[in-house]
Amino acid sequence: MTQIINSLAEISADYDVLFCDLWGCLHNGVEAYPAAVAALQGFRAKGGKVVMLTNAPRPWKYVAAQLDRMGVPRDAWDVVVSSGDAAQDAMFSGAVGRKVWAISVAKDDGFFNDIPEEWQDAPAIERVELDQAEGIVCTGLFDEVNEVPEDYRQTLTSAKERGLKLLCANPDVIVDLGETRLYCAGALAEFYEDLGGISLYFGKPHAPIYDLARRKLGLGPDARILAVGDGIATDVPGASGQGIDALFVTGGLAHDQFGTDVEAPEQAKLDEWLALRLENPRYSIGRLR
Structure with a gap:
């Protein structure tokens, strides 16, 4: 049974490093959450290290610039590691060839052009x-505002018939931009697999992004790491696969599942919901604070 806590400070002394998700934990795509920022600042003030570990499909410096625009101070984190970073390594190594069809938008051009x-x-x-x-x-x-994966059925069926592999730069399926729910690259990658195609993943919950985070901080095998995130299909199983503890933020993507107060999830509802998904994060919290 997951232990519900009220603040990161209750358990922070047990950890040296946080692998902290962004969207749904630190911000909602529009603005940062002040209490979450303060929690990360407090962890670092006591000597901890914070890795902003995100499934954003852009290289880390573009994510850092977005955090700057949201007013997230640089003393809230040490390094940013993105799915874009890990997926870039795969793309430039030739994982899906040198001539690629890009399902992408202008804001992600850095993934291709920033070598x-x-x-x-x-x-x-x-x-x-x-x-x-x-x-x-x-x-x-x-x-991303108006399309759904089904809109790509004919095109992706043709790609599957040619045996093309799909490199997914963001395994997230959905995110909430303010009050609007959007599909991500992970939704198309899953849809392609449903059609019989092969998709390749490098962000959470898959190992490459965690390996990259460890390398960037120079972490040894004994580092005490806590993964913080709201993704029950990404952050929580990713932590489990890495053998590290997870702090599940219930007030993110699944905010309407655990009672009327998003800041105070109900234990019984949370336990039932987690059991149905075969997940058991060590800790849970309404909102990161």
């Missing part, structure tokens, strides 16, 4: 039309 130093000498990645592509790279739907 990491270690890949500067690698053969170029060329974005082409689907009929010329060796593989697919998806950072998100072309129109």
Whole structure:
């Protein structure tokens, strides 16, 4: 049974490092949550390290710039590690070929154009039309506000018949932008698999993003890490797969499942909901604070 806590400070002394999710925990895509920012600042003030571990499909510096725009101070975190970083490594290594059909929008152009130093000498990645592509790279739907995965059935069926692999730069299925729910690249990747295609993942809950986070901080095997997140399909199983504790933020994507007070989840409802999903995070909290 998960233990519901009221604040990060109750358990922070047991950990050296936080792997903290962003969307749904630190911000809602529009503005940062002051209490969450203060919690991270407090953890760092006591000597802890904070990794902003996000499934954003953009390289880390674009995520950091977004946090700056939201007014998240730099003393709230140490490094940012994104699904975009881990997926970029795979793309530039040629995981889906050198000629790719990109399901993407302008805000994610940095994924293709901002080449990491270690890949500067690698053969170029060329974005082409689907009929010329060796593989697919998806950072998100072309129109995340109005489209759904079903809109891509004909196109992705054609890609599957050609045996193209799909590199997913963001395994998240949905996010809430303020009050609006949007589909992410993970939704298309899952849809492609349902059609019989092959999708490749590098963000949470998959190992590459955690390996990259450890390398960036130089963490050894004995580091005491707590993963904080609201994704029951990403953050919680990702932590379990890495052998680290999880703090599940119930007030994120599943905020309407645990009673009337988003800040105070009801234990019985939470336990039942988690059992149905075969997950058991060590701790849970209404909102990160």
